[in-house]
Amino acid sequence: MDGKSVELAGVTMVFDGFTAVHPTDLHIPAGEFHSILGPSGCGKTTLLRILSGFQRPSAGHVLIGGEAVDHLPANRRPTAMIFQSLALFPRMSVRENVAFGLEARGISRRERSARADELLALVALEAHADKRPDQLSGGQRQRVAVARALAVEPAVLCLDEPLSALDLKLRQHMRTELRALQKRTGVTFIYITHDQGEALTMSDRISVMNKGRIEQVGTPTAVYDAPATPxxxxxxxxxxxxxxxxxxxxxxxxxxxxxxxxxxxxxxxxxxxxxxxxxxxxxxxxxxxxxxxxxxxxxxxxxxxxxxxxxxxxxxxxxxxxxxxxxxxxxxxxxxxxxxxxxxxxxxxxxxxxxxxxxxxxxxxxx
Ligand SMILES: Nc1ncnc2c1ncn2[C@@H]1O[C@H](COP(=O)(O)OP(=O)(O)OP(=O)(O)O)[C@@H](O)[C@H]1O
Ligand SMILES: [Mg+2]
CATH class of the missing domain: 2.40.50.140 (Nucleic acid-binding proteins)
Structure with missing residues (x-):
């Protein structure tokens, strides 16, 4: 898997006269772990939905790997998204969940299963392949969602507050795991959170967002020790x-x-x-x-x-x-x-x- 760069150029979102995202420019290099940090309602999910093609912006352009993707729907962009709810299929086994996205790509059943097992090994769940999601712990379900998202070999993985349902210990453990997985795969991660501890521990760089604007982009050290705004x-x-x-x-x-x-x-x-x-x-x-x-x-x-x-x-x-x-x-x-x-x-x-x-x-x- 290879990461790609992401560029937002003048991306703006207005809903019925309410500006959820003011004109925003942001460049994220390939292979970066980039967090978007900000309070509830500041526009984080909206920005991620625009980036991955689930929402058409009011203005501006999205480039992935240097190419404009404005005309591409979500399923044709080199992105995958993990929603806060995870949205695993409850009646399917863990292996089937992971293999799901491959079916639409015309990959044979046998190959799908082999690929799913590889990804389950990547997230250390090979022993749980035949279970259903409800037979797993919260952290294990989280890892299934990551494996499923990686199955389609995205260049950019978008994660929308994926750890918020987990308890503190597990959340801290998953931070380390996600970070290690990102390093191992080289995929660009764009990680939404309102938890500053999460953003500071995991990220190469952080965008701090407030009321539809990114107020600072910087390394965790820069954002913590040299904040640009009050x-x-x-x-x-x-x-x-x-x-x-x-x-x-x-x-x-x-x-x-x-x-x-x-x-x-x-x-x-x-x-x-x-x-x-x-x-x-x-x-x-x-x-x-x-x-x-x-x-x-x-x-x-x-x-x-x-x-x-x-x-x-x-x-x-x-x-x-x-x-x-x-x-x-x-x-x-x-x-x-x-x-x-x-x-x-x-x-x-x-x-x-x-x-x-x-x-x-x-x-x-x-x-
Ligand atoms: N489809 C929509 N129609 C109208 N307003 C919307 C729509 N989607 C989002 N908004 C508004 O845009 C603003 C930003 O929403 P968004 O979901 O991006 O926030 P967020 O930063 O992800 O918040 P949270 O941390 O609570 O998930 C909010 O005020 C929200 O009410
Ligand atoms: Mg949100």
């Missing part, structure tokens, strides 16, 4: 958020003055003196500082509670303005205060300052 910063991972007016801009840093105090962080290039801005810092980059009230980026807070996550501990605090500030601390045996007054702080290089434009403030508040 929405991306707030949606991918957690942030402690401070607001204020920009009172100093110096090289790559900016300072804001707000109700909670004066804070400094790295800045995006578009920050200007006098802007309304947000400063965001990750809970794992926010720490307790003993009696250093005079340092940079320090503030007094009250500890309100602690949530144990196993290896980590969330310390939930509130500052004098009532702002909730969360600290994500390693559960390393040190004693953290469960209640009472404390001083928290963060390094300027761990915080990011971005200007707030109309829409952007709302995006931060929502998350």
């Amino acid at each position: 929405f991306v910063a707030g949606f991918v991972g957690e942030q402690n958020v401070f607001t204020g007016k920009v009172t100093s801009v110096e090289k790559e840093f900016a300072r804001i003055d707000g109700p909670g105090g004066t804070f400094t962080g790295r800045r995006t290039p578009d920050v200007a003196l006098g802007d309304q801005a947000v400063l965001m810092v990750r809970p794992e980059r926010t720490g307790l500082v003993d009696d250093e009230r005079n340092g940079v980026n320090r503030l007094a807070a009250q500890v309100e509670g602690r949530e144990l996550e196993g290896p980590y501990l969330n310390l939930v605090t509130r500052d004098a303005t009532g702002r909730r500030i969360v600290l994500h601390l390693a559960n390393d045996g040190s004693v953290h205060p469960a209640t009472g007054a404390t001083v928290i702080g963060f390094r300027p290089e761990d915080a990011i300052v971005m200007p707030v434009t109309d829409g952007r403030a709302a995006a931060v508040a929502e998350h």
